[in-house]
Amino acid sequence: MEGNLGMQVKSALWKKDMSQKELAELVGISSAYLSDIIRGRKDGPKAQEHIKHIRKILSI
Template sequence: MKEDLAMQVKSALWKKKISQKKLAELVGISSAYLSDIIRGRKDGPKAQEHIKHIRKILDI
C-alpha cells in the first residue's frame, strides 16, 4: 500500500504540475510530515485523515 500511494501521489503531482510543498500547504501540514505519510512512516488515524484529503485534492 505504501508504494502504491507514493506512486499515485507522485504521478498525480506531475500530471497536475503541483509541487509536494504546495500539496502540503493545501492539506495544511508540513512538507516533512507529508513526505512521511506518503512513504508510510506515519500511518495513524490522523495520517489516514490526511491521506483522504490528499486523495481528494489529487483525484486519486
C-alpha cells in the same frame, strides 16, 4: 499501500504540475510530514485523515 500511495501521489503531482510543498500547504501539514505519510512512516488515524484529503485534492 505505502509504495502504491507514493507512486499515485507522485504521478498526480506531475500531471497537475504541482509540487509536494504546494500539496502540503493545501492539506495544512508540513512538507516533511507529507513525505512521511507518502512513504508509509506515518499511518495513524490522523495520517489516514490526511490521506483522504490528499486523495481528494489529487483525485486519486
